[in-house]
Each structure stands twice: as structure tokens, then as C-alpha cells.
Amino acid sequence: MSLILLQELCENPEFIVGGADRTDICQGALGDCWLLAAIASLTLHKETLARVVPNDQGFDRSYAGIFHFQFWQHNRWLDVVVDDRLPAVRNRLVLLHSASNNEFWSALLEKAYAKLNGSYESLKGGSTLEAMEDFTGGVGETYETKSAPTDLFNIMKKAYDRGSMMGCSIDITSSAESEAQTASGLVKGHAYSITGLEEVNYRGKKVKLIRIRNPWGQVEWNGAWSDESREWNVIDSSEKQRILQNSMDDGEFWMEFEDFKANYDKIEICNLTPDSLTDDTKRKWEVNMFEGNWIRGSTAGGCRNFIDTFWTNPQFKLTLLHADDNNDKCSVVIALMQKNRRALRKEGLDMQTIGFALYEAPADEDHLGKDFFRYNGSKARSKTYINVREISERFTLPPGNYLLVPTTFQPHDEADFIIRIFSEKAAGTMYDIYVWDLPEEETDEEKGLRRMFEKIAGSVRK
Structure with missing residues (x-):
């Protein structure tokens, strides 16, 4: 090559x-x-x-x-x-x-x-x-098809109509299944794009359809509503022409939405702005963005399992001032993204496993210590810790003061991050970061490295 x-x-x-x-x-x-x-x-x-x-x-x-x-x-x-x-x-x-x-x-x-x-x-x-x-520059949300809301098609249709970008994939249970083709023409562990959603009249009832594209440019679904399936011969010819257009073996195909949910596992939606996908009204959100980092021995405290160091993580103060229109709570989307990890692969570094927790915070304290987290549970948190570039969650919370704690899963895992906070109404935010030199007992490996360094470097004279 x-x-x-x-x-x-x-x-x-x-x-x-x-x-x-x-x-x-x-x-x-x-x-x-x-x-x-x-x-x-x-x-x-x-x-x-x-x-x-x-x-x-x-x-x-x-x-x-x-x-x-x-x-x-x-x-x-x-x-x-x-x-x-x-x-x-x-x-x-x-x-x-x-x-x-x-x-x-x-x-x-x-x-x-x-x-x-x-x-x-x-x-x-x-x-x-x-x-x-x-x-x-949008914000992403992920849905699992097997546990998605009952109105998933409407959520996706509204997202599509608002210019959101969407993709889908089929999970694998082992590396051997990666890009394995099923009998129905679908590929496991492979990323597809979602390019259209329609409803058609079929035998006296409405049928929901979804259009998907395989980036290979070939290998398509061969079940109901595929390019040459007999279902297309039953619907109105003008509707068939409008939806199929110049359909060919180009990797793009239609499926019934129920078949889609039965075969695909994950849907990814990137909203150009984090407008609600479940309401009919489009709303402008307020956005705050902050940068920070997890540093070994100071601000990389790990998740709540490690209570002795969890409190040393960066802490973001968030004040939700006003409830949403026609609601007594505040809508907020929190997105935590680790920076530059793909570019760092050549140095042997991959994605850290990340997550966050949100606590109700006293208004009169600057930085909360170990005892606070020992005796107070979180009000909201990311669903899971996972090694992806960004995780985001949507919450509905009462107005008030909150403390957002982004973390890696294990203590001492280092990374730079940004956090974006989207709220329907203006929110007051303040970022506090405290660097703590924690007394840390050296591991056997670190003691060995220190002895080797001292042996090579010799004594240092002033």
C-alpha cells in the first residue's frame, strides 16, 4: 500500500x-x-x-x-x-x-x-x-431497543424531523461475532446509519417503517419490506414510488419497525441542540461548559466505592433557578466527555471508564469533604460507568443547589475532560477544583522503581 x-x-x-x-x-x-x-x-x-x-x-x-x-x-x-x-x-x-x-x-x-x-x-x-x-457539536443520547419507551418510533421520528443524526447497531457476545452476517442479511457488531422513518397504509392499518444503511454499500436485510419484498406491491403505487424512489442494492433498505426492534439492540441519537425529543414544542436550552482533569494523587479520586478518595474529585456547583414551563421541576442534560483519548492510543492509552453523580448541596459550603459523601446519597447519577468518550443523561430535578462530581471508576486514573450542562432555563454554575496532595503508600512496584532510580542516579549533592 x-x-x-x-x-x-x-x-x-x-x-x-x-x-x-x-x-x-x-x-x-x-x-x-x-x-x-x-x-x-x-x-x-x-x-x-x-x-x-x-x-x-x-x-x-x-x-x-x-x-x-x-x-x-x-x-x-x-x-x-x-x-x-x-x-x-x-x-x-x-x-x-x-x-x-x-x-x-x-x-x-x-x-x-x-x-x-x-x-x-x-x-x-x-x-x-x-x-x-x-x-x-451536538449532544448524544442512547436508547436500548429492548428497554426503550413505548413511543420510541415517535421519539425517533421527531428527532429525524428536527435534523438529529441517528445510528444503530446489533450487540455481539464475543469477538468471533464481530461483523458476522445473519441469515436475514444483517451484520452484528457493525454500525449502521438511520436515514428515514415513514408510516404507510398496509392492508387497512398503519405500518411503521424505518430506513437503514449499511456503510459497506452492500449486504442488506432480506426480510419483510426489503427492496424486492411482496409487501411493497400491496400499498398505493404512488406511495411506493415516493418511498422506494430508485431503490437498488446499495446497502440501504427498509424494515418494519417491530422487526427493527427485534433485531437491533442500540440506537444513538445526536441532537444538534438538546431539544426535547418527547414534547411537541421545540425549546432553546441554556448551555454551560467547563474543563477539568483527573490527576493521580490529587483529583483522581475514583467512584463512590472508594469513599476515602471520592471526595477529592473535581466538584461542580449547579444552581437550578427556575422550573420548566408548565412544570414544577427543571430539565437538565449532563454530558461528560474525556478529551483526546483516541489520539493518545499510540501512547498505549485508551478510554477511561467514566461516570458522574449529582448530589443535593448545602448552599453555604464551598467544597464538600469525605463525611458528606459518606452520609448522603446521590440524587441522580449516570446509569453506569463505561469506557466511552462521552456519557450523557437527562434528568428532571426540583429547583435548588446541586453538586456534580465527575469521576473515573478507579482512583488514580488520569484524563482531561469537559462537562456540558444543558438546562431549559438559565442555571447558575460555579466550578470548584481543589488539588490535594494525598498521603499515598507506595506500591511494591513503585518502591522497586524508586530503588532503581536511586541506584542509577546516585546521590544528589547540593
């Missing part, structure tokens, strides 16, 4: 041919289906796409051998510039490519995202939600 100039791949290279759409995204040899599913969703939102993939560039007279893309990173937009060389074997692209041999926007976008994260290698494995947030 070598890097090859685009002009050497074809005679008339184009940045975008006939508009950027989801058929321009075909997976190559890299295991980044999660990223490709997010790119497919991105193409459905033209304004957002135009920011991530500026379309005022190409191979015309102003061509300079470079292309630029924009990504959201930790509350700011970064411009990433890449050259026009792409990985190829025998003059064929081996990573992400378009169905059109002379179109390169999607391949260059993948290269820019790899540069942002350190390398192509760093893109192996991930969450579709992660890339969706980097394309939008």
Missing part, C-alpha cells in the same frame, strides 16, 4: 460529483464503519455538511493540492488541512471511497478525521455518536 496522488488515480478527479450523498460512502479495509455511518447521516443535513465539508474547493484553477475540513472539538471548531495523497494498492483506493471512481470528498474527509485523531490506525473501532458529535 502506498500514498498516491489523486491525479494518478484518474484523469478527471472531482471533489464532489452531482452533490454529496450517502452512496458516496463505501467502506474499505479500515474497521471504521462507525465513522462511515456518521458520514452517511451527515449527508442528509446539507447545512451541517457544508460546514464540515466546505464545498468551495476542488480541482479547478485555484487548486493548490490541499483540502480543508472542519470538526468540533471540545467546544470549538478546528480547521484540518490535508494533502491530496490517499492510500492505494494498484491504483485503487483501499480505504473509504465513493461509488464514483473520480469522486474524492468522502475519502479526503476520512483522511482529515484520521489526522485529527492521530492516524488511520486510531479510527479502528468506535461509536457512531462520537463522530456525529464531532460533525455537529
